[in-house]
Amino acid sequence: xxxxxxxxxxxxxxxxxxxxxxxxxxxxxxxxxxxxxxxxxxxxxxxxxxxxxxxxxxxxxxxxxxxxxxxxxxxxxxxxxxxxxxxxxxxxxxxxxxxxxxxxxxxxxxxxxxxxxxxxxxxxxxxxxxxxxxxxxxxxxxxxxxxxxxxxxxxxxxxxxxxxxxxxxxxxxxxxxxxxxxxxxxxxxxxxxxxxxxxxxxxxxxxxxxxxxxxxxxxxxxxxxxxxxxxxxxxxxxxxxxxxxxxxxxxxxxxxxxxxxxxxxxxxxxxxxxxxxxxxxxxxxxxxxxxxxxxxxxxxxxxxxxxxxxxxxxxxxxxxxxxxxxxxxx
Amino acid sequence: xxxxxxxxxxxxxxxxxxxxxxxxxxxxxxxxxxxxxxxxxxxxxxxxxxxxxxxxxxxxxxxxxxxxxxxxxxxxxxxxxxxxxxxxxxxxxxxxxxxxxxxxxxxxxxxxxxxxxxxxxxxxxxxxxxxxxxxxxxxxxxxxxxxxxxxxxxxxxxxxxxxxxxxxxxxxxxxxxxxxxxxxxxxxxxxxxxxxxxxxxxxxxxxxxxxxxxxxxxxxxxxxxxxxxxxxxxxxxxxxxxxxxxxxxxxxxxxxxxxxxxxxxxxxxxxxxxxxxxxxxxxxxxxxxxxxxxxxxxxxxxxxxxxxxxxxxxxxxxxxxxxxxxxxxx
Numbered sequence: 001x002x003x004x005x006x007x008x009x010x011x012x013x014x015x016x017x018x019x020x021x022x023x024x025x026x027x028x029x030x031x032x033x034x035x036x037x038x039x040x041x042x043x044x045x046x047x048x049x050x051x052x053x054x055x056x057x058x059x060x061x062x063x064x065x066x067x068x069x070x071x072x073x074x075x076x077x078x079x080x081x082x083x084x085x086x087x088x089x090x091x092x093x094x095x096x097x098x099x100x101x102x103x104x105x106x107x108x109x110x111x112x113x114x115x116x117x118x119x120x121x122x123x124x125x126x127x128x129x130x131x132x133x134x135x136x137x138x139x140x141x142x143x144x145x146x147x148x149x150x151x152x153x154x155x156x157x158x159x160x161x162x163x164x165x166x167x168x169x170x171x172x173x174x175x176x177x178x179x180x181x182x183x184x185x186x187x188x189x190x191x192x193x194x195x196x197x198x199x200x201x202x203x204x205x206x207x208x209x210x211x212x213x214x215x216x217x218x219x220x221x222x223x224x225x226x227x228x229x230x231x232x233x234x235x236x237x238x239x240x241x242x243x244x245x246x247x248x249x250x251x252x253x254x255x256x257x258x259x260x261x262x263x264x265x266x267x268x269x270x271x272x273x274x275x276x277x278x279x280x281x282x283x284x285x286x287x288x289x290x291x292x293x294x295x296x297x298x299x300x301x302x303x304x305x306x307x308x309x310x311x312x313x314x315x316x317x318x319x320x321x322x323x324x325x326x327x328x329x330x
Numbered sequence: 331x332x333x334x335x336x337x338x339x340x341x342x343x344x345x346x347x348x349x350x351x352x353x354x355x356x357x358x359x360x361x362x363x364x365x366x367x368x369x370x371x372x373x374x375x376x377x378x379x380x381x382x383x384x385x386x387x388x389x390x391x392x393x394x395x396x397x398x399x400x401x402x403x404x405x406x407x408x409x410x411x412x413x414x415x416x417x418x419x420x421x422x423x424x425x426x427x428x429x430x431x432x433x434x435x436x437x438x439x440x441x442x443x444x445x446x447x448x449x450x451x452x453x454x455x456x457x458x459x460x461x462x463x464x465x466x467x468x469x470x471x472x473x474x475x476x477x478x479x480x481x482x483x484x485x486x487x488x489x490x491x492x493x494x495x496x497x498x499x500x501x502x503x504x505x506x507x508x509x510x511x512x513x514x515x516x517x518x519x520x521x522x523x524x525x526x527x528x529x530x531x532x533x534x535x536x537x538x539x540x541x542x543x544x545x546x547x548x549x550x551x552x553x554x555x556x557x558x559x560x561x562x563x564x565x566x567x568x569x570x571x572x573x574x575x576x577x578x579x580x581x582x583x584x585x586x587x588x589x590x591x592x593x594x595x596x597x598x599x600x601x602x603x604x605x606x607x608x609x610x611x612x613x614x615x616x617x618x619x620x621x622x623x624x625x626x627x628x629x630x631x632x633x634x635x636x637x638x639x640x641x642x643x644x645x646x647x648x649x650x651x652x653x654x655x656x657x658x659x660x
Binding site: 128 | 337342343346347348350351353356364367369375377383385386387417418422424425430431435437439441442445446452453454455456457458459460462464466470
């Protein structure tokens with residue numbers, strides 16, 4: 001490192017991890033979506049902390065209230081991927097000194113609304129002065145051994161599935177950040193996908209209840225990235241053959257001459273779940289998600305060969321390990 | 331608010347709190363040092379999240395490794411004040427892009443060293459890019475109902491006590507930030523008090539085991555501020571009559587013509603515990619702390635009249651509600 005090129009997130013996490021003494025008996029690896037510890041017979045305390053940073057996580061057009069909401073949602077989404085309901089939330093704030101009373105009130109509202117939306121409560125936190133707006137949320141919930149879905153259990157032959165369509169947020173970000181236009185009837189849903197993201201908590205909890213899900217992750221860094229993460233953790237490959245792209249994203253791509261697959265695979269900021277399901281449990285998994293009010297969509301299959309690829313119109317092309325690059329403002 | 335004057339920390343917390351739906355049955359109030367929830371018969375999960383911000387929390391001369399250590403210690407100190415051992419820690423990082431691999435490694439080391447120093451493990455976290463260095467730690471531990479010492483139980487007649495001497499960090503900060511000089515033999519301990527703070531965890535856990543401590547807080551924002559916080563929460567007053575000022579702080583004050591009381595009362599960044607003890611339990615409390623390897627020093631008495639004052643050489647003067655103003659760099 002010469003210090004001029006920034007270290008990547010994965011590299012940073014690896015360096016930090018190398019310095020840490022490992023606690024014995026942890027149910028999940030360091031790099032999984034949440035952390036967990038056994039607290040008594042079979043019971044697990046589940047923790048997650050993730051930080052929203054103004055410069056990289058708040059696109060133009062997003063209010064501070066929506067930003068606070070997003071800070072909660074992105075953490076809840078990781079709980080959703082593991083099938084755990086968050087119970088309580090702490091919010092550590094770094095506030096630029098120019099923020100006024102109204103902004104602070106809106107941050108409080110956004111935090112509370114998002115917490116309540118997922119059945120949790122904000123019960124504490126702290127505040128500091130900082131140059132960027134920082135909203136760092138910590139979540140606590142409880143689960144049981146055997147119910148927590150890790151990233152590492154995918155087996156060849158398992159079905160790969162997602163909880164919704166892709167591409168809306170990538171298109172929405174192009175509207176918000178690059179000023180691209182869209183017909184009125186699709187502009188609103190595309191913007192909303194970015195500004196008011198939803199975590200698939202009910203779906204994740206329902207899936208963990210079935211016992212047929214072998215691995216799970218959320219798609220916050222992009223579908224392609226999530227597939228590669230699952231591939232690394234489970235040491236398997238994926239062949240994706242039927243990716244559900246949102247109608248609005250297809251239309252938007254058509255208007256601007258964009259590749260809809262690009263929007264769907266490498267978009268990011270999309271909080272769907274990406275799971276693998278034992279083939280004999282597919283019916284059960286699908287029914288559980290339907291009962292929870294969602295839908296589980298089959299997109300491909302787990303392969304023995306460690307390769308992540310897309311099969312479309314009889315052709316196979318690699319899905320790159322390209323993640324969602326957080327937007328830099330200025 | 332006209333937006334030009336920054337909101338104070340207390341005001342910000344109040345505004346946020348007003349927006350939050352309150353979870354029923356919480357063992358501690360929103361403003362206490364930690365947050366807690368009942369998880370089953372009498373058992374409590376205890377949580378704390380506090381953020382270290384480079385600009386305001388890292389004085390000149392503090393390495394990134396020491397900063398990472400401090401980010402853990404300041405959270406552990408709040409656990410200490412409630413008598414709870416932290417079990418696991420998550421670290422959310424905001425890293426300026428110019429940080430190199432060595433800095434990241436040192437941050438990892440500092441986090442691990444501090445965690446292990448207090449018997450805890452760092453088991454997860456995340457990393458982001460930000461302009462300031464941000465180290466936001468979240469701690470989880472467990473306690474029992476009746477063992478958790480809140481801020482609100484001080485009663486008139488209780489003894490006010492602290493776990494150590496005051497004034498070193500205020501003097502140390504004057505050396506580090508204003509370049510004041512000190513004889514070699516006191517400069518080192520004064521600098522160390524700031525750069526390598528210690529949390530009084532063993533003392534706090536020992537005190538909570540006695541059942542005779544009626545309220546507790548740490549002194550991270552300064553002794554005066556902590557006394558006022560306890561006074562507000564317990565609706566009592568304090569008369570402080572024998573404040574233990576560190577020898578090095580007295581000498582430093584003498585050399586530079588400073589008021590040693592000012593250093594001891596309003597210094598901040600000093601992680602002692604400030605507790606109130608039932609008079610009939612004083613011997614027990616003192617012995618418990620001694621057995622834990624520390625010392626409990628009586629500094630005054632709780633009064634019915636809600637006034638915080640210092641009685642020295644027969645004269646009484648008010649202790650102001652003045653806190654430690656975090657240092658601004660540039």
